[in-house]
Amino acid sequence: MAAKFFLSFRWYFGDLSHVKAEELLSRPGLRSGTFLVRKSSSCPGSFALSVLNQGKVFHYLIIGDSSGGVYVGLTSERKVLNTMEELVTYYRSGSNFLVCKLTDSCPKSSVDSASLEIERSSLVLRERLSSSGSDDMWYGIWTREGRKLPVHVRRLSQQLYSKTDVIHETDMTRQLAAQLVDLLHAMQ
DSSP, X not given: OOHHHHTTSTTBOOSOOHHHHHHHHTSTTOOTTOEEEEEOSSSTTOEEEEEEXXXXXXXXXXXXXXXXXXXXXXXXXXXXXXXXXXXXXXXXXXXXXXXXXXXXBOOSOOOOHHHHOOOGGGEEEEEEEEEOSSEEEEEEEEEETTEEXXXXXXXXXXXXXXXXXXXXXXXXXXXXXXXXXXXXXHHO
């Protein structure tokens, strides 16, 4: 199995120890069934499936057979599938002797909310791009570590948005930022 092929899948984490897998899968907010696939650290040339279930992380060895298929070892079932993608799809459809059904792939990064907040003095708004009455979109320059970076800034109207609305909008932005970081990691 060529590990480079798997880089395009959100669930593949490459060289990752079981300890680091447990750390990633034990982050707050992840639900049972969250999983990742990584290179096995105990069995070179094989892979491992790490799955979160009820706050505990379980690890399964993924074994390649002589016909080129793959299966999960250490289960009472030896279901050989043609590809790693088929294996993940199979265990997403039901637990099939795993501790639980696979649901979500583990996020590759946790975006720290502090990293999304910037000092207002580091931002200069240059040009209003649009205005809708409830918010404005601006082009600006953000100075970060001595570098000037072009940015788009959305300014919400204080009269039309409650504190709850702003918190909701911020949470949505953070989720999108986390997805973008995951995408960028997957593209590396």
